[in-house]
Amino acid sequence: MQAIYGVQPGNFYNFDETGFAMGVIRAAVIIAGVDRSAKPKAIQAGNREWVMAICCIAADGFVVLPFLCMVRHNHLATWYVDGSILPTWVVAPTNKGWTDNATGLAWLQHFNIHTKN
Template identity: 35%
Template sequence: MQHGITSEDIYNFDETGFAMGLVATAKVVTRAEMTGKPFLVQPGNREWATSIECINSTGWALPPCIIFKGTVHIKGWYQDKALPKDWRIEVSDNGWTTDQIGTRWLQNTFIPATNGHMTGKYRLLILDGHGSHLTPQVDEMYIQHDIIPICMPAHSSHLLQPLDVGCFAPLKWAYGCLVENKARQNFNHIDKLDFLEAYPQARSEVFKPETIKNSFAASGLVPFDPERVLEKLNIQLKTPTPPGSRSTDSAPKTPHNLRKSRHLQSKSF
């Protein structure tokens, strides 16, 4: 590859979100004379947790960064035995990533975790065009640490981003199964501690070497194979119809009377 980048130096990172709060998705309100679709009332007390994930094309994943809604860190989060020691937790006003969190993730997670795995001078980081990925501070860190960011075109991550192609959907499914199991045990609310207990288990079921490698392959990245993506697009190539001849005398004409017949005969001699 260009810049001497090998598959060992290719990474993809993105965020994915999880809803916490009441386990039930909706309450159904109905009445005896109702004939149409029941009216749904969504329960309140919902919170959002975000996980920043990053994977390498050779089949391993960096420690994630969990973002909770809040203003301070809670000591109990770090006392949970289910939480791996190398995981990072951040807080924001709504549980989403921010420019500052994106910068700290790059500085405190990505760079230290990948320094020992470099086989060449550069690291290739595949990402979407979210604003927190492309701030001036982040751009400066890319330059200082020889990181080459590749931003995917808008609305293409479901085809081009390995995390979206092969990891996030089974991750959501695995986490959902764990939440359903809690519901069967009469748990009706998922809080931050419950999330920190369930998410590591769901993640370990999905972020396996074979799954990660298959995700990069399905994206056409490693090994490089654009046809893996192009064959998923609904594109039909049409052969253009050649334009008709502009000469009025090239096509044979059938005379409709004796006078026209004699006229055509005189032109052929």
Template identity: 35%
Template sequence: MPPIRSQSSRNSIEQEGRVLLAIQAIKKQEISSIRDAARQFQVPRTTLQRRLTGLTVRSETRANSHKLTKTEEQSLVQWIFSLDDRGAAPRPTSVQEIANLLLAARGSTPVQTVGEKWAYNFIKRHPELSTQFSRRYNYERAKCEDPIIIHEWFDCVQRTILQYGIDPDDIYNFDETGFAMGLTATAKVVTRSEYYGQRSLLQPGNREWVTSIECTNASGWALPPCIIFKGKVFIEAWFDDLPGDWRFEVSPNGWTSDEITSVAFKSSLFRRQLLV
């Protein structure tokens, strides 16, 4: 059996409805006087006057530290979820700005604002939210990781394999990656206790580009990598304890080329066939 509201509760709900109608009539300039609006809608004049200044209804009033109502906070949570789903999670400062906009929309004078730490307290009150360090994510790469597009691509590959009877030993995944030499990575260092925050590390001047070519087979084995340095001549004595099957090449800019890729792939594949 559904709960039965008391008479006082029903009266409070009915009065709140009349107050909202009176506020709407005043804002639309249908009634110019607060006293006349209170008389026509049968609500206390002081209640109507306080509500026009931005005071919230008692049923929605929260602790002093909660300046937004439950409905406003839930709307803010949904706004955060919406941005997060689109890969644009907001910063705490943005959450604070939206909270101030919600307070300003009440039309109260003076306009209320949240405190500097309000966003962090707001996150603590909502276990579904948390703060994390973000990382840059290229939009074009994000599109390539769309599950629908990925499934369509693999379906096409599977149809091609079945149509032409391709053996797994004849399927290769070939890719290249590059990195700059001499870039200092983030690491824990020992320094003076008087320093505050992260300690800066000087970057060496060497910024030469190195390219690595990798190739794997659908059967589960991989060809040795091909490392391409910038230069004219490669001397193996520069490095110690390198695997004997790795291939090293040089190019004017440290990038790969059609010729280097073709020679490296054919040489590694031929060596693989000899071992088999």
């Protein structure tokens, strides 16, 4: 496409969504079988909240700011107080914590804002 249509690297984008557990594992227990045939696993007590992030980068290295989906109905002020979520990031409270049609449309609007030029 680049040779045929003259599309510049800044107009080639790759994006993906990935999920991860919020927080850092501090105290964990290592579980291993006595016969050592299974790989040891680290486990942590308690429930973990999962977050889904949509990340996007252009072929020239330009990065679209993160778009996070959290299982919430509203934004919480504490998300922004300690600086762990930057004010330029988009946080989308969702019922299930993953994308749906409304969240997908919000991400496309986010993408368009950051890639206009």
